[in-house]
Amino acid sequence: MADESDAPPFTYPETGATSREFPAGYHHFRLRRRIGAGRDLFESAAEQVLTYRxxxxxGIFGSASTPSATPGTALTVRLGIGPLAITAPCRVVYVLNEPDRRGFAYGTLPGHPEIGEELFAVDYDPTDDSVHGLVAAFSRPGTWYTRLGGPVTRRLQHYMAGKYVDAIRPA
Incomplete structure (x- = not known):
């Protein structure tokens, strides 16, 4: 991992806001979907989330500077298809390591087509033994083409959130 003093700045000032009330001026998104039950599933899914599963x-993982998410990890995701795909840089803002919730959030860096932060997590509800995948984000367009994409971009975000949660669902 590069020295954080040399790291590019986040593209938004509200760093860490996915851990609290989302800031105004952004599109807000949350998806929480049940993936199964049991503490063993929670532990397994938590490990998968933290290792970018x-x-x-x-199908969007590019690279990461660490094998599992830690604050400051630089990572890239590939957005788009074939020659139209772009590499979007991000950095891990924080990691959740609570008894019943684990995951991480990353924020956008210069060169990313969006501006904002996204949380990827799994939580366990001991009252009914259920395990849920969680994706939450605040974002706004960062380029002319994401502004032009408008509602299509938002539908794509919802679709991808479902794919993220499905990726940690047991077979």
């Missing part, structure tokens, strides 16, 4: 399973 959501991104890999959705």
């Amino acid at each position: 959501m991104q890999r399973g959705a």
Whole structure:
């Protein structure tokens, strides 16, 4: 991992806001979907989330500077298809390591077509033994083509969130 003092700045000032109330001026998105039950599933899914399984399973993982998410990890995702795909840089803002919730959030860096932050997590509800995948984000267009994409871009975000959660669902 590069020295953070040499790292490019995030493209938004509200760094870490996926852990609290989302800031105004952005599109807000949350998907929480049940993937199964049991503490063993939670532990397995948590490990998968922290090792980028959501991104890999959705087919957008590019690279990461660490094998599992840690604050400051630089990573890239590939958005688009074939020669139209772009490499979008991100950096891990924080990691969740709570007894019943694990995951990480990354924020956009210069060169990413969106501006904002996205959380990828799994949580366990001890009251009913259920396990849920969670994707939450606040974002706004960062380029002319994402502004032009408007509603299509938002539908794509919803579709990809479902793919992220499906990537950690047991077979």
